[in-house]
Each structure stands twice: as C-alpha cells, then as structure tokens.
Amino acid sequence: MKIGILTSGGDCPGINATIRGVCKTAIRHYGMEVVGIHSGFQGLLTRDVEQITDHSLTGLLNLGGTILGTSREKPFKKQRAVTVEADKPTLIRQNIEALGLDCVVCIGGNGTQKTAARLAGIGVNVISVPKTIDNDIWGTDVSFGFDSAVTIATEAIDRLHSTASSHKRVMVIEVMGHKAGWIALYSGMAGGGDVILLPEIPYSIKNIGDVLLQRLKKGKNYSIVVVAEGIQTDGKKRAAEYIAQEIEYETGIETRETVLGYIQRGGSPTAFDRNLSTRMGGHATELIATGQFGRMVTLQGDKVSSLPLEEVAGKLKLVTEDHDLVVQGRRMGISFG
Ligand code: F6P
Numbered sequence: 001m002k003i004g005i006l007t008s009g010g011d012c013p014g015i016n017a018t019i020r021g022v023c024k025t026a027i028r029h030y031g032m033e034v035v036g037i038h039s040g041f042q043g044l045l046t047r048d049v050e051q052i053t054d055h056s057l058t059g060l061l062n063l064g065g066t067i068l069g070t071s072r073e074k075p076f077k078k079q080r081a082v083t084v085e086a087d088k089p090t091l092i093r094q095n096i097e098a099l100g101l102d103c104v105v106c107i108g109g110n111g112t113q114k115t116a117a118r119l120a121g122i123g124v125n126v127i128s129v130p131k132t133i134d135n136d137i138w139g140t141d142v143s144f145g146f147d148s149a150v151t152i153a154t155e156a157i158d159r160l161h162s163t164a165s166s167h168k169r170v171m172v173i174e175v176m177g178h179k180a181g182w183i184a185l186y187s188g189m190a191g192g193g194d195v196i197l198l199p200e201i202p203y204s205i206k207n208i209g210d211v212l213l214q215r216l217k218k219g220k221n222y223s224i225v226v227v228a229e230g231i232q233t234d235g236k237k238r239a240a241e242y243i244a245q246e247i248e249y250e251t252g253i254e255t256r257e258t259v260l261g262y263i264q265r266g267g268s269p270t271a272f273d274r275n276l277s278t279r280m281g282g283h284a285t286e287l288i289a290t291g292q293f294g295r296m297v298t299l300q301g302d303k304v305s306s307l308p309l310e311e312v313a314g315k316l317k318l319v320t321e322d323h324d325l326v327v328q329g330r331r332m333g334i335s336f337g
Pocket of ligand 1: 010076109133134176177178229265
C-alpha cells in the first residue's frame with residue numbers, strides 16, 4: 001500500500017512523534033510506502049510532497065512543531081468566486097489518485113476532522129488523528145498536545161506565585177483553549193489558581209472581587225486568577241487585560257496580566273504526549289492495514305480505539321460543571337466566577 005500523511009491547523013507538541021508512529025509502523029511493520037504531504041491540505045492541492053524513508057524519521061520523538069509544515073487550508077469552504085481552483089475537493093481527489101495514494105492520514109484538530117469527514121464522503125480513504133492543545137475534540141478523552149500545554153501553563157502559573165506574593169498583587173494569566181476551558185481548568189487547578197474562569201461557566205466581576213477581598217481579609221496577600229482565552233469579555237480587549245482591569249476597578253488591588261500565548265504550543269512534548277502520539281500513530285496505521293477507513297483514532301479510558309469520522313466531525317467537547325476537577329475545586333474554595 002502507499003499512504004500519504006499531512007498535518008493541518010495549529011501546530012502542537014507531539015505532531016512529529018505521531019508522524020514517526022504512523023510512518024515507522026507503516027514502513028517497518030507493514031511494508032507500506034509513505035509520502036509526506038506539505039502544508040496540510042494545501043499540499044494536496046499543489047501535489048507538494050516528499051518521499052518518507054526510515055532515515056527521514058530520525059530525531060522526531062521529542063521535536064516540536066511539524067516537519068511537514070501546516071496550514072489552515074479548508075478545501076470544502078465555499079469559494080467566493082468561481083475560479084479554476086473553485087472545485088478544490090475534486091482537485092484533491094484527482095491528486096490523490098495521481099499520487100497513487102491508497103489512504104491519507106490527516107493529523108489535526110476540529111477543522112481537520114470536518115475536512116477529513118468530507119473527504120471520506122467523496123470517496124477518499126482517510127484516517128485522522130486528533131491533535132490539539134485545546135483538548136476540545138469530541139470522541140476522544142484526550143488529544144495529544146494537551147498534556148504538554150497544561151505542563152507549560154502550570155509551570156508559568158507556578159512562577160507567577162512568587163512575584164505576586166512579593167508585590168502583593170493579583171496576577172491574571174490567560175491561557176489558550178479556543179472556545180473550551182480545558183487548559184485553564186487543568187493548569188489552573190495544578191497551578192493553585194484562586195479564581196479560574198472558563199468559557200463554559202458564567203462569571204461576575206462582583207463575585208470575583210468579593211473572593212479576592214475575602215482572601216486579603218484572611219491575610220492572603222496575593223491571588224492568582226487563571227482565565228481561558230475564550231471567556232466572555234467586552235469584545236475589544238484580550239481576556240486577561242479585560243479581567244485585570246475590571247478586578248482593579250472593583251477591588252482597588254494592584255493587578256497585572258500575563259498572556260502566555262504560543263509558548264503553550266511550542267517545543268518538546270511531555271512523556272505522556274510522546275507515548276500517546278506513538279500509540280495513536282500506530283493505531284492509525286493498523287486501521288489502514290485492516291481496511292478500516294473514514295475513522296478518527298481515539299483514546300477512551302486507557303484504550304486507543306477509533307470512531308467513525310461522521311460521528312465526530314462538527315462536535316465540540318467542552319468542560320461541564322459536573323467535571324470532578326470543577327466539583328473538587330469548588331469544595332476547596334476555588335472560585336469559578
Ligand atoms: O487550536 C489551537 C490554538 O492554539 C487555540 O488555542 C488558539 O485559539 C488558536 O489555535 C490560535 O490559532 P492561530 O495559530 O491561528 O493563531
């Protein structure tokens with residue numbers, strides 16, 4: 001068999017480990033030929049590919065980013081003008097045929113799952129692997145990249161404690177997550193946040209102010225507020241800036257903000273993510289070898305498995321108020337707004 005592999009959407013730690021997992025299993029175990037497609041679905045439109053050999057797979061396990069490059073090309077997105085490239089899905093199908101690919105492995109987030117499902121719908125053999133630091137892909141308990149992002153964010157929060165304490169300030173830190181609060185919840189709890197704001201749970205500045213003033217009364221001279229980038233704001237400022245200004249106005253306590261940004265997506269994956277990537281990559285290849293196409297690899301409990309793409313695509317996995325970290329956090333006096 002000859003398979004293609006691409007990475008699409010925002011990068012994250014563990015993509016290269018997944019490429020390695022897919023390709024080493026394909027080449028060594030199943031004797032398949034592998035072609036790397038550059039820049040996500042963009043490379044399928046332009047046939048920008050490279051042959052992957054065992055040699056190309058050296059040094060990938062702990063390498064950040066993606067050796068194949070990525071883009072946010074969405075070939076099924078409606079084109080405004082009817083141009084030569086208007087029918088991108090057909091072009092992609094033709095190119096896959098011309099390249100002689102029996103299957104394309106798509107490593108990506110929610111947008112990629114949607115595109116992969118649409119490709120499956122027009123008869124292309126696809127397998128997808130869920131990748132995002134946001135952990136918001138429905139159908140899998142965890143996506144690789146999440147643990148690395150949480151580890152980085154937790155370390156950042158740890159570092160804010162000492163400077164917050166020295167200056168007797170409120171420190172607001174904004175973490176990524178798109179519309180989901182997974183990174184904020186996990187890093188906020190692991191980093192000892194006093195207030196954790198998630199897009200899924202409504203907050204009031206008055207409540208937050210009361211919590212922070214109460215802490216002062218109890219002699220706790222500083223506080224840490226962890227906010228997800230996707231929380232409701234005035235629509236103009238970034239989440240951290242908005243919350244910090246509102247807190248200072250409400251309480252009069254000196255407040256500073258930090259936006260962690262792309263540091264959460266860069267660099268080496270954690271050991272957990274390396275092993276998850278390796279297992280998911282291997283499973284993707286096994287699905288291909290057994291002819292099970294149109295599926296997304298999943299982690300359910302500790303079992304790597306898969307689900308039909310049409311069941312997964314277009315759905316978001318969000319934090320719910322009955323999540324045990326939220327429940328336990330509340331029991332311990334942590335405010336969710
Ligand atoms: O989905 C991953 C993510 O890093 C989100 O957390 C963030 O909102 C978004 O991507 C940023 O995307 P871009 O790379 O387009 O700036």
